[in-house]
Amino acid sequence: MSSAAQQLPDEPVPSVAAVPDPPRQRDAERTRAEILDVATQEFADRGYAGARVDEIAAKTSTTKRMIYYYFGGKEQLYVAVLERAYKRIRSLEQGLDVEHLDPVQAVRELAGLTFDHHEAHPEFIRLVSIENIHRAEHIARSEALSGLANPVLDVLGRILERGWDAGLFRGDVDALDVHQVISSFCVFRTANRHTWRALFGRDMLDAERREHQRRMLGDLVVAHLTAR
Amino acid sequence: MSSAAQQLPDEPVPSVAAVPDPPRQRDAERTRAEILDVATQEFADRGYAGARVDEIAAKTSTTKRMIYYYFGGKEQLYVAVLERAYKRIRSLEQGLDVEHLDPVQAVRELAGLTFDHHEAHPEFIRLVSIENIHRAEHIARSEALSGLANPVLDVLGRILERGWDAGLFRGDVDALDVHQVISSFCVFRTANRHTWRALFGRDMLDAERREHQRRMLGDLVVAHLTAR
């Protein structure tokens, strides 16, 4: 692999003045980002042990040398992948604004956002599964990740307060409980999609069933919170 | 590792008539089972790619040779592990009898059984996670596993029928939907235990929270089914 702008065999190589469209050479940030992109895909696809440094390098426009130059090793690369993935998720979560809705509509909206979000980022869910197989040892060691608060929890906390004040919600489930219920549902359908289909013949991510599932999650959470 | 009946260093080795309590030599079934036991542990612990055939062999009282003799290779061993694990789960599921309970109590009982069951078999949950990382390709290829019906679904189906007939349950969720909700909750708290604790500081499997979580699941499912 020599250059990003590969030529088909027959095409004449443009002679002198062929300037590569993006100023392509020696761009540390671009190289770093490209490695992270490929590594994210590979780790999510094959797990930590299953991913191959050589394979990651090969799918890059640079070489294995650069992985060690920028990240130090396979494990540090994996941690960098995790950190970036979580960072992205968090920044997306920042954007949710449901303060203006009534508590019931607000939880329903929040659940729907999580639903959409997890469905749109299967590779993130896979990374989380993989990290759990490793007992979250990398997250625990990463200062950038461990204990970093989740914006969703604050939002949920405020919604619950309003729901309690209005006498709408039961008092014996806290924000983390509700988040757990929502996460369970949303993570499960992506994380366990394949065994589920193999065992039950139903694809939980089937587009035809999507609306039914989304409504089901909303109903589930609202019914739970407003029960009794 | 030479024998199942290990001696402490100081104890004198019993001389001639020491018949090994279980007739220990040349027992194909025992060897097979021991390999499967160790392999289950190792695969669940480190994933398919992360598990080492040498390590599995070392933790056995036999040698690597036997793994290849009985199973053929790493992948076939892994499939054998999966098949046995699923078989055990199914046989346990056979035992549930909730026909005598009213529909609401029956779903609550069923959910509780799944809850207990998954909590008691974390290594099974891990294997399922691992198999999902591999897109269930091994399950799909295994005749013993793919498409084999789950007894839980029949039980749930009958409970739902009774609930519908009694006008207790909503009609727009089927048995598989309910099973999905229950599985989501039960699988998630085990499968994602570690990242959850690392990120939120709460152990979903903490014994102190166990009853709360168990009740929460029951309430969740019942509230959902009886809503409106």
Add this chain to the structure above:
DNA sequence: TCCGCAATGAACTAATTGGTACATTAGCGT
């Protein structure tokens, strides 16, 4: 009792894989 085969063990191998040594070059600051 003894033969044939299932069952077992020790050592070996070919390929893979994470990681490195060494050489090179682009381009920024002066």
Add this chain to the structure above:
DNA sequence: ACGCTAATGTACCAATTAGTTCATTGCGGA
């Protein structure tokens, strides 16, 4: 102009790892 360093590429290595070869032995049946 130019030199110094960040950035990059090639080739290599040592360790690991799945799988095998070949020899051996216990045991059930004839």
